[in-house]
Amino acid sequence: MPDDAAPDLPLDALTRLVAPLGTLADATRLEGGLFATTYRVTLEDGTRVVVKTAPVATGRLLTHEHDLLRTEAEVYALGAEHPDLLLPRLLHQDFTREVVGGDVVVAAHLDGVPWKDAGFGPAGLDPRTARAHGDLAALIGRFAAVTGTTFGYPQSPALQADTWRGALTAMVEALLSDAQRWSVDVPADRIRTALDRHGAALDEVTEPRLVHSDLWPGNLFVDPVTGALTGVIDPERALWGDPLVDVVGADPMWDGPGLDLDDSFDLTSPSGAARLLLARMWLALVMTVEIAPRAYTGDWVAEYDSANRGNLLRALDELGV
Structure with missing residues (x-):
């Protein structure tokens, strides 16, 4: 801290x-x-x-x-x-x-147990984990069903736009400015190239959808007996945008099992895959840049920073830039 x-x-x-x-x-x-x-x-x-x-x-x-x-x-x-x-x-x-x-x-106040503290086992061995993953996939779909009028962060007009490409570009440019301010070395040219090269994929998102953006197990409450999802907290980082951002936010370290999402989530077409990778690029950039202003301390910081930077480079590599 x-x-x-x-x-x-x-x-x-x-x-x-x-x-x-x-x-x-x-x-x-x-x-x-x-x-x-x-x-x-x-x-x-x-x-x-x-x-x-x-x-x-x-x-x-x-x-x-x-x-x-x-x-x-x-x-x-x-x-x-x-x-x-x-x-x-x-x-x-x-x-x-x-x-x-x-x-x-x-x-x-929400009663119940945060998922991260529930002691569930691996998804393939613990039916409670499978239930929680299923409920989370359904929840992401329900968030995506809520529509807005403008893309971007609700509280920040400078980070809004009429298109998802415009909003995400503004969000990324703000992060790159933050990185420069805090002397955080990030591959800014490659990041800008990725946005430019895959802008047409971003343009396929034509309606702003509600995105929680931080659906990791610390923000999810579960029934410790059944694994059923019972509550969701901390939506302060919510935005209006591409629902695929919630898929990434549910797996911020890019190391979790995939969610069984319904057919409305296009993860396999070239454009869907590109949008998912751009969302991973954005989140990895957030998590890399925030370390400096947060002034994190402890033995865990170096490994955490390395993992985030690795995910950022992995996304850029898979985006072909």
Whole structure:
């Protein structure tokens, strides 16, 4: 974790943030997130809620990370209209930055177990894992069924466009600028060439679809007995774009088993394969560049960086650039 990791919120601030919902009885900071600061709060009537606050110091944010909790609130609101997305209810939001210096979202607490902590075995040996993978594939399809009007990040007009090619290009260029700012060496010329060479494939995405983009097992809750998917959290990085981005976000290290997606997901045609590789290129670029501003420390960082860079080069190689 970076040396300037967010400090604990004062109890009086948490009390004020949940006041529209009830009186705070207890609060516990939740660990594991690398972006926001999150608390599980118990109210006097026994109700549990989750309070999530954005970083106050914005100097270490990547371009696309500004105002992300506003996207989270927007997606949670969409979840109320689409309960099959399994998102918690949005209970309160505070974007005044008066109680704390960043945006705040308060959502319903999800009971259950995060998939990463459920102790499931390999997919071929544990039927719970097979069930979870099947439910995840179906969930990605349900996210893709929600349509929007503009491609790109909801909270960032500069990273939006009328076409998926335009939005993804803006998103990638922002990351390349971030890489330059933080002195992160990435193959920028090859990345730009890949976007240009395969732009026609991107143009086949003609309607903005809701993409969670971060459906890894840490953001998914499951029934530990059956493996059924029961909840989804942390949609702050959601965007409107190509549903294949969610296929990649569900397998960020490019090392997991493939999902059995329905026929609406074109993964095998030349254009579908190119779009999937461009999504892998984009995510590997995000994960490579963010290491510097996050100031990650620990023995794991070198291996993590090497894996992300390897995936970036692998995607570029398979894209033929």
